[in-house]
Amino acid sequence: MASKKAGGTTNPNLKIAAGAMVCEDCELIGDITIGSRTVIHPKARIVAESGPVVIGEYNIIEELVTITNSSSTESGNGKVLIIGNNNVFEVGANVQAVRVGDHNVIESKAHVGPKVEIGTGCIVGAGCQITMAEQLADYTVIYGGKCERRIQRERPPAQTLQIDFLTKILPNYHYLKKPNTQPASRTAVKK
Amino acid sequence: MATYADLELVKYLCCCKKKFSVCRLYLCKYCLQLRCTDCTQHEVDTPYCPHCLENMPSGEAKLKKNRCSNCFDCPVCGHTLVTRSTSHTSPSPDDPTKTIAKKMYYMACGFCRWTTRDVGLPDQSVASGSWPILQNPHEQRISSLLENYKIMAQIEKAEHERKKYVSRRSHLYRQDKYGGSAAGLRRKGMSTFSSMSSTESKVPGELEPSVTVDSFEPLPNEYFTEPAALVKTTKLAHRHSVPEFQPTEISKLHPIHKHLLMRKSLRCKECEHNVSKADFNPSSIKFKIQLTAQHHVPEIRILTPSTFTMNKETIVTLTLSNPSVFGMTVSLHPIEDESDTDYCSAKVELPKKELLLAGRDEPSMQMYDDSSQADEFKDDPKVIVFRKGNKIGFVVKVTPVVNEGDVKIQFMMKHEFRNTTAAALQSESKEPEIVWLEHKVYMNLGPIAKKDPNVSQA
Structure with missing residues (x-):
């Protein structure tokens, strides 16, 4: 079904590390690197037209999530969008951030604008929109209809169990893209 | 659904001369009158916790300051906190080389992700009931x-x-x-x-009088020199929710005991019969007595909005639905002795014949055959536009008499009501007595169309 799209095995710039779960039915455009143990659900969309997107390890990218590298208006000129490790992008989230650190949760239908830099342990609540150019401090929680903010003490827990579960269950119902690089590529993820 | 019923366009006149939509009214079976919330006596049945649904006698509730002892609200956003468990390993007291896993509990808010760990409250070893209670300094x-x-x-x-x-x-x-x-x-x-x-003799003198404060210390300089740390400061709502402490920092907020809610019953002020009484068990959504007017009085709605012009007759389709399981006859009359002349802004021509409504038949409501029904009732197609189950669509002719503002009409609705109260049943021979009830109905049909100078009057 997704083979019509630009993604699939036809994308020569797609690098999937061994151990990653990338469903066939998602749209991956441009130079994308996906770290091991990262799970990408069907119908997710990653657009790396203006610059490469590098996704780290142990991330969960759920259905209808859009991650766009919007660092430049011209294609191929932008900077690399680096997404760290242990992040969760919930259903329908739209992320155009400059950088995403580690242990963040972007909840359902949240919108992260193109000039936002997300640090570590942040939570962008369901439906919250951040559009201003800013650097989110570590452990910031944005919640509620008025996008209220709070600093929490601990980062959200890693979703290791959920990743284990998805790794077991997803292959039963979906075709997966084959990993084409060895886990050694993780060095590329780390700064 | 509440917004669908609660449009406030069609209103019925309560016995106290106030207008309400039908879902806000009650029908007292004994007085046979519509009663609004002001015409009923509100009584507290029992306080209960909305989260754990535990009943509490009102005396005990008062003692606990109307709060549940087991359930908590998030002090930051006000959502109910949920208990989470984690396993905590500690060295065994008998043998230091071994470790034992112990379940520890903390509370977290599912909405803003606040946890009791955020404010440094230690995890508890039991799931509920052991959270420390802050002592009020006053x-x-x-x-x-x-x-x-x-x-x-x-x-x-x-x-x-x-x-x-x-x-x-x-x-x-x-x-x-x-x-x-x-x-x-x-x-x-x-x-x-x-x-x-x-x-x-005990009162005077024993009470220490309050001290008047007439000078305050000036604000410390940091308030003017340091940038405001908005993410760490509590908002006014946070402080008001804990009036005894009023913390200024987010890190000093403690979980708030959940407020209890009240089950209430309503009683007709005239005859003192109950018009609404909930089931005693708070987890039940049933009522022992529920005499809301929506279940007894036929409901009138506007089918589609129409365009109105002054002094021009417009056909408006209204729907009428019968909430009772029995067939019902409804007739509409103009209000003659109208003292409330301000309301009406249009002349209305009502159907002259009585309108017959089929009973509400819940199981077969999905698969009604319209055509057979129309024959059954011998409807005049000029008056009855459609008939479906317990609902009909009928037309009224409205002529606005004002040139701007909303088109408002009023009429009297007379309908049959089967009086099934014990008193009525005894007097007759077991057959419920059929009485005619009259209600004044006020409708707002929408604004008059603005005259567009570019369009020639056709």
Whole structure:
């Protein structure tokens, strides 16, 4: 079904590390690197037209999530969008951030604008929109209809169990893209 | 659904001359009158916790300051906190080389992700009931004030009784002033006279008077020099939710005990019969008695909006639905002796014939055959536009008499009502007595179309 799209095995710039779960039915455009143990659900969309997107390890990218590298208006000129490790992008989230650190949760239908830099342990609540150019401090929680903010003490827990579960269950119902690089590529993820 | 029913376009006149949409009204079976929330007596059945649904006698609830002891709200966003468990490993007391896993509990908010760990509250070893309660620093002062006011209330009451001894019964409410238990005072009854002499001497002098504050320290310089740390400061709502502490920093917020809610029953003020009484069990959504007008009075709605022009007859389609399981006859009449002339802004021509409505037949509502029904009732297609189950669509002709503003009409609706009260059943031979009820209906059909100068009047 997704083979019509630009993604699939036809994308020569797609690098999937061994151990990653990338469903066939998602749209991956441009130079994308996906770290091991990262799970990408069907119908997710990653657009790396203006610059490469590098996704780290142990991330969960759920259905209808859009991650766009919007660092430049011209294609191929932008900077690399680096997404760290242990992040969760919930259903329908739209992320155009400059950088995403580690242990963040972007909840359902949240919108992260193109000039936002997300640090570590942040939570962008369901439906919250951040559009201003800013650097989110570590452990910031944005919640509620008025996008209220709070600093929490601990980062959200890693979703290791959920990743284990998805790794077991997803292959039963979906075709997966084959990993084409060895886990050694993780060095590329780390700064 | 609530917004669908609660449009406020079609209103019925309550017996107190106020207008309400039908879902806000009750029908007293005994007075056969519409009653609104102001015409009913509201009574507290029982306080209960909306989260754990535990019933609490009102005395106990008062003692616990109307809060649940087991359930908590998030102090940051107000959502209910949920208990989470984690396993915590610690060295075994018997053998230091081994570790034992122990379940520890903490509370977290599912909405803003606040946890009890955020404010440094240690995890608890039991799931509920062991969370520390903060001591109010002013508790002594408050209790001494309360005590004093109770005595004051007692004295006042006793004096009042002495003056108006004859008409004592009408002043029962006065007894509960300042929270002095009314029931307790009543039980004492006449003994208040004798106890008065001893309490009277106790009041003055014992209470430490409040100290007037007339100068404040100026704000520290940091308030002007440091950037405002908005993410760490509490908002006004946070402070108001804990009036006894009013913390200024987010890190000092503690979980808030959940407020109890009230199950209430409504009683007709005229005949004192219940019009609404909920089931005793808070987890049940059923009612023992529910006489909301929506279940007994046919409901009129506007089918589609129409365009109105002044002095031009417009056909408006209204729907009428029968909430009862029996067939119903409805007739519409103009209101002749109208004192409320301000309301009406249009002339209305109502159907002259009686409108017959089929009963509400819940199981077969999905698969009604319209065509057979129309034959059954011999409908006049000029009046009845459609018929479906217990609902009909009928037309009225509306002629606005104003040139701007909303088109408003009023009429009287007469409908059959099967009186199934015990009194009515006894008088007749087991057959429910059929009575005719009259309600005044007020409708707002929408605004008059603005005259567009570019369009020639056709």
